[in-house]
Amino acid sequence: MISAVLKLPQNQKEFSLIKKIVKADISAIDKDKFWRTPKNAASFDYVEIGKTSDSNYSKEIISFFDKDGNLFCRTFRENGKNVKQRQYRYQDDKRFLTDFVFDTTRIKEKVNDAMYNLGGVWKKIAEETQWISRIQEWAKDGKVPTDFHTRHVDYHPETGLIDTITLTQYPINCEKSRLPKRFVKGEFKHILGTPTLAKATYSKNLRLDPNDKYLRYRFFDLHTPEGITVLTKGLLEEKGLDVLKISVQPNSLKIEEGNLGFFCALSKEICFSEKLTQKDAFLPDIIDSVAHEVEHAEQFAYIGRRGKGTSQYEFDAYKNLGELRTEEEKQEALKYFMAKTEYVPTGDKYKNNYLEVKAREAGKKAAEDFQFPIENYNFFERFN
Ligand SMILES: [Zn+2]
8 A cells, every 4th residue: 555655657648637627716626525625725726637548547636725826735636535645835935845745545444333243243443544754854865764654543332432542653665674663552441531541552662651641642633623622621621620511612713813722711612723723733832722721711710619700610610619728729719810800802911911821831831741751742743
């Protein structure tokens, strides 16, 4: 599968142009067909190529352009399957391929219930994502080291909840030396609803720190709505706020221009911008945003627990979590309450508002902490 993806057609005459669309508005795109249509695409080109000797063969290339007409992404399809997405970036008027080329094939094993219990033995429901990363700098030296990655998720056959996630990195095509694969397998439990890591096993050639407090989240692709939800709910659980049933909305349409997220006590929700699920979003920025909003959720719970609440969320916090215990917590809650009465949504007053100052601190600290242990960060980052 890897070589088939990378091999280029030997004889160009064998191929013929079937269809071509140039600079069409992005609204005209077939969204079901083109997986991962980039959010900031304004227009696209489309080319379909056939093979004279094989009527079943098809190759489709779609090029995405931003509002300024710059090519920034291409998706390649072969025989009706999305096989590769390539991203471009610009610097000093020059165009570069981004560091990574994604060659992704999704293999989904869908099992229907009737077929499922064959012979009285439950089979597994699994999903595997496979992709290849090529590092451009190495390629320039004439070497083409390529990593083949898989994320394999096993679901519990009866509950449909995640059982295990195995991330494997297969180093391939390294000219002389063939390095052994590296993997980590996480076994998950669902105690409070979000997957909790029960056990992690990993290959000897991987020096992971098993005590990393973010380990349970690193198994997920945090650039996805699912990943952001797991992270947010997990951090809420860690603060004991899961009882307040806050709804988490990734890719929310309620986000205003320039914002990445918000917590709202009235609607009991945390919403995030679709910017966080873009492939090029920087991981620590995602952590920062999530930890920031979770901090706001805790601040309002404090206000409620100090008896100063005005929303159902704050009343619920008092009811479910009780009064604050220490004098320090009570003082902090009063500061939050004062800041809440003075809250304005923009400007310097917003920036210096105590609620924002403390949430920014929490976000920044989480983002910094997330980048350590460095071995953990580096390994899992490849799978995001
Ligand atoms: Zn904020």
